[in-house]
Amino acid sequence: MADLKAQIIEQLNLQEVAPDSIGNDQPLFTKEGLGLDSIDALELIVLLQQHYNIRIANPEEGPKIFHSVRTMAVYITENQTVKA
């Protein structure tokens, strides 16, 4: 998950966030969490395509997939077709 955190930071240009400061279960889209917004959500979709060759077939799954770094990692593990 450390690699995924680094990829998220690079993709979203979170220059003032250290990978270690992101908790595995920390919500990504709440003010109490990482505070990401709708554009960040689109960038995370691009990240999955670029790094893991994963296309999200059902957009309604988005909130569940992108809840936290851990839920993203689980989804990647279950759906990855080409290793990054």
Place this chain on the structure above:
Amino acid sequence: MNSGSTYITGSCVIRQNRVYLNGSLLWEADSALELPEFLRAGYDRFSGQYPKFHKMDALSKLGWLAAEVLLKDTSIHSLSPEQTGMVLSNRSSSLDTDLRYYATVKDFASPALFVYTLPNIVMGEISIRHGFKGENTFFVSDVFDTALMSTYPAQLLAETPLQACICGWVEVMEQAYEAVLFLVENKQRNNAIPLTEAALSALYQQKNS
């Protein structure tokens, strides 16, 4: 025409890696810094604690930084959100970012770049930062139009609820950049000068303090 009751109460000029506030040189960065590094250094010096800055395109960063400097010692935040507006302009619109976005399209189109493919987004970023909700307009012209900028903001202050207006020029194209912002109000404060075409022209052309 300006009614004669509108004043320039502040100015910020950013060009050639220098930042001027009200005609005085406030900060000079290493002239070797390219625009992205200069903007980051300016952010670290004058602001910080605003991570969304790093997501902005160069045009928004430049305008945002100029507004940060322009407004830092003013009482503009005592106005209600609807009483501060903006009238900005430039030559290249958002072309610098348009080209960067276009370069991503053949691979993975970047949502983060796409949202900056309009020049008026810089006004949105300034408004979000300072909580402004007043009228705003962005013009594109070959050169800084002092006639327009001396009359239109004055008209807004005279005929709308606006009590203050940030106006000026924010231009970025590749490594070439320039920001010249003015705070215009209908109250005469210390060192305020009447808003006229000649006054704007003189402030715009200032090279050194």
